[in-house]
Amino acid sequence: MRSKKTNVILHCLTCHKEEKIPYNVVKDFDLMDGGNPSTPPRSTGEQCGGEMYPQYYKGIHGHEHKLSDIL
Numbered sequence: 001m002r003s004k005k006t007n008v009i010l011h012c013l014t015c016h017k018e019e020k021i022p023y024n025v026v027k028d029f030d031l032m033d034g035g036n037p038s039t040p041p042r043s044t045g046e047q048c049g050g051e052m053y054p055q056y057y058k059g060i061h062g063h064e065h066k067l068s069d070i071l
């Protein structure tokens, strides 16, 4: 099994902490969120409960999500 060592950086919108998440894990979030390709996978900051948004993520259907889109 070949695995890409690609990480997605999730940026917390509240405390601006960044976390690296393996692409495969983020992709699973994406698949679980009801299959809406126009919203990126998101996570919640463990420390502050803030919303974590991917700095850059290209979805399984080719949609690109960038942090700069929402700032």
Ligand SMILES: [Zn+2]
Pocket (backbone or CB within 6 Å): 012, 013, 014, 015, 016, 017, 045, 046, 047, 048, 049, 050
């Ligand atoms: Zn935070």
